[in-house]
Amino acid sequence: MSITVLFHSYFRDLTxxxxxxxxxxxxxxxxxxRATLEKKFPKLRLMQRSTLIAVGVEYQSGDYKLKxxxxxxxxxxxxxx
Amino acid sequence: MSITVLFHSYFRDLTxxxxxxxxxxxxxxxxxxRATLEKKFPKLRLMQRSTLIAVGVEYQSGDYKLKxxxxxxxxxxxxxx
Amino acid sequence: xxxxxxxxxxxxxxGALLPARSISRGIGAVIYFLGVVREQEAEKTITAxxxxxxxxxxxxxxxxxxxxxxxxxxxxxxxxxxxxxxVRVNEPSLWVEVTAPHRGEAFAACQxxxxxMKKVVPIWKRPVA
Amino acid sequence: xxxxxxxxxxxxxxGALLPARSISRGIGAVIYFLGVVREQEAEKTITAxxxxxxxxxxxxxxxxxxxxxxxxxxxxxxxxxxxxxxVRVNEPSLWVEVTAPHRGEAFAACQxxxxxMKKVVPIWKRPVA
Numbered sequence: 555m556s557i558t559v560l561f562h563s564y565f566r567d568l569t570x571x572x573x574x575x576x577x578x579x580x581x582x583x584x585x586x587x588r589a590t591l592e593k594k595f596p597k598l599r600l601m602q603r604s605t606l607i608a609v610g611v612e613y614q615s616g617d618y619k620l621k622x623x624x625x626x627x628x629x630x631x632x633x634x635x
Numbered sequence: 636m637s638i639t640v641l642f643h644s645y646f647r648d649l650t651x652x653x654x655x656x657x658x659x660x661x662x663x664x665x666x667x668x669r670a671t672l673e674k675k676f677p678k679l680r681l682m683q684r685s686t687l688i689a690v691g692v693e694y695q696s697g698d699y700k701l702k703x704x705x706x707x708x709x710x711x712x713x714x715x716x
Numbered sequence: 717x718x719x720x721x722x723x724x725x726x727x728x729x730x731g732a733l734l735p736a737r738s739i740s741r742g743i744g745a746v747i748y749f750l751g752v753v754r755e756q757e758a759e760k761t762i763t764a765x766x767x768x769x770x771x772x773x774x775x776x777x778x779x780x781x782x783x784x785x786x787x788x789x790x791x792x793x794x795x796x797x798x799x800x801x802x803v804r805v806n807e808p809s810l811w812v813e814v815t816a817p818h819r820g821e822a823f824a825a826c827q828x829x830x831x832x833m834k835k836v837v838p839i840w841k842r843p844v845a
Numbered sequence: 846x847x848x849x850x851x852x853x854x855x856x857x858x859x860g861a862l863l864p865a866r867s868i869s870r871g872i873g874a875v876i877y878f879l880g881v882v883r884e885q886e887a888e889k890t891i892t893a894x895x896x897x898x899x900x901x902x903x904x905x906x907x908x909x910x911x912x913x914x915x916x917x918x919x920x921x922x923x924x925x926x927x928x929x930x931x932v933r934v935n936e937p938s939l940w941v942e943v944t945a946p947h948r949g950e951a952f953a954a955c956q957x958x959x960x961x962m963k964k965v966v967p968i969w970k971r972p973v974a
Contacts, residue, residue: 562899563969606967611905613965627899627967634896634903634927634968635880635939635959643770644840687838692776694836708770708838715767715774715798715839716751716810716830730863741884741934748877754946755870805870817883823956830948 555580555622557587562629565605568597578620584609585616587626604631636661636703638668643710646686649678659701665690666697668707685712717786718793721778723769725801728808733797737813743792745819747826751810753803762843767800767809770838774798777837781829789821794829798837802844809841846915847922850907852898854930857937862926866942872921874948876955880939882932891972896929896938899967903927906966910958918950923958927968938970 557576566572578587584607592598598605607614608627620626638657647653659668665688673679679686688695689708701707730750739746753765778796785791797811812829816822833839859879868875882894907925914920926940941958945951962968 560899562967563897564971608899608902608967611902627902629899629967630969632963632965632967633970634898634962634966641770643838644768645842689770689773689838692773708773710770710838711840713834713836713838714841715769715833715837731860734859734863739881739935743935744881744883746877746879746881746937748875749948750875751948752868752873752875754873806868806872808875819878819880819956819959823952827948827952 555582555620557620557623558625559587559591560625560627562627565598565601565628565630568601569595571595582620583616584614584618584620584626587620588616591628598628601630605629606631636663636701638701638704639706640668640672641706641708643708646679646682646709646711649682650676652676663701664697665695665699665701665707668701669697672709679709682711686710687712717782717791719779719782720793720795721775722797723771723774723800724797725799728797728799728811730808730811733795733811733813737815739815740792742817743815745816745822747814747819747822749810749812749826749830750808751830752808753805755805757843760843760845762805762845764802764804764844765809765841766802766844767798767839767841769798769800773838778833781832781836784832785825785829788828789816789825791816791821791825794825796829798839800839846911846920848908848911849922849924850904851926852900852903852929853926854928857926857928857940859937859940862924862940862942866944868944869921871946872944874945874951876943876948876951878939878941878955878959879937880959881937882934884934886972889972891934891974893931893933893973894938894970895931895973896927896968896970898927898929902967907962910961910965913961914954914958917957918945918954920945920950920954923954925958929968931973
């Protein structure tokens with residue numbers, strides 16, 4: 555199952571990457587995807603407690619079940635205004 | 636003792652008067668002055684519970700002791716904004 | 717705290733008030749409030765409100781409110797314009813601007829100013845049918 | 846409730862935003878809020894903030910906030926401009942306008958909008974030394 559992952563703001567700096575395509579097993583959750591990403595980009599672990607996750611334009615939590623083609627965004631706390 | 640009395644807003648309509656000079660005994664309070672004014676302008680009694688009183692530019696209550704030349708204002712609740 | 721007050725019969729010209737604003741490099745929040753005359757006043761349809769002020773006392777009472785604000789919050793400046801005379805429906809009768817380092821104090825001071833004004837500043841209005 | 850949102854790199858032009866306001870005859874309160882970049886950010890002196898938005902999600906999250914406001918208060922219109930890219934000290938990064946029949950709901954909705962935005966709208970900033 556193919557998932558697009560976007561890194562925003564300084565998560566781009568932590569990973570050195572703004573967008574990556576990940577293959578995950580069918581039925582994977584966001585939690586599972588995160589674990590995979592943290593292996594690939596160990597610095598993400600530093601931000602474990604302050605990572606926000608969205609699928610498309612909606613926030614989702616770790617137990618969200620990914621679907622083929624989902625676009626998952628990882629980013630730090632927002633700071634608009 | 637000579638006191639100037641100003642009526643503002645619809646207190647002018649109630650009394651038919653915007654300014655009047657009153658002679659009051661030395662040592663008179665605002666309460667005393669009010670009683671005199673209510674005799675002269677009985678419609679003021681209708682507003683007894685919603686009358687605000689100032690001397691010069693400061694609010695004062697009924698026990699304020701008047702001084703020669705004081706300018707006393709009587710008016711209804713304020714409605715700025 | 718900078719203070720600036722006008723009680724005027726001329727219409728409130730927002731566009732002209734904007735460029736007169738000057739904020740220091742520590743300011744993070746600017747709030748404007750406009751009080752506008754509504755068509756319905758006490759359940760009657762009106763075309764305007766006629767405002768009247770006991771002006772010298774109004775100025776003094778506004779100054780006392782400014783003092784309270786300066787003592788309570790780190791506000792950099794307050795500007796107030798209150799219009800008197802006839803103000804038509806849809807036109808502003810009141811314009812308030814508050815600038816402060818943070819929005820919390822700016823909102824608090826702006827609301828305090830309006831609430832206090834409505835209690836103590838000798839200004840009155842009459843509906844015009 | 847009317848809604849209008851811009852996420853833009855151009856400076857926020859208050860003077861140009863004013864004449865685009867249209868209020869009905871039932872409106873009694875207009876509030877503007879400006880968020881301005883301050884010289885001190887996290888105890889460091891900066892010259893600007895560089896804002897970045899995940900734009901399609903930012904638009905969606907703003908729309909959800911507008912929905913919540915429309916459900917909660919009788920607001921007639923909300924307009925929001927958020928600037929992205931480099932915003933220098935003393936320049937506004939955010940402009941909000943709320944119009945409503947009464948000031949209570951206008952202040953409440955304006956503060957709610959800003960508070961919620963700071964929780965959910967994906968916009969970030971970096972200090973520029």
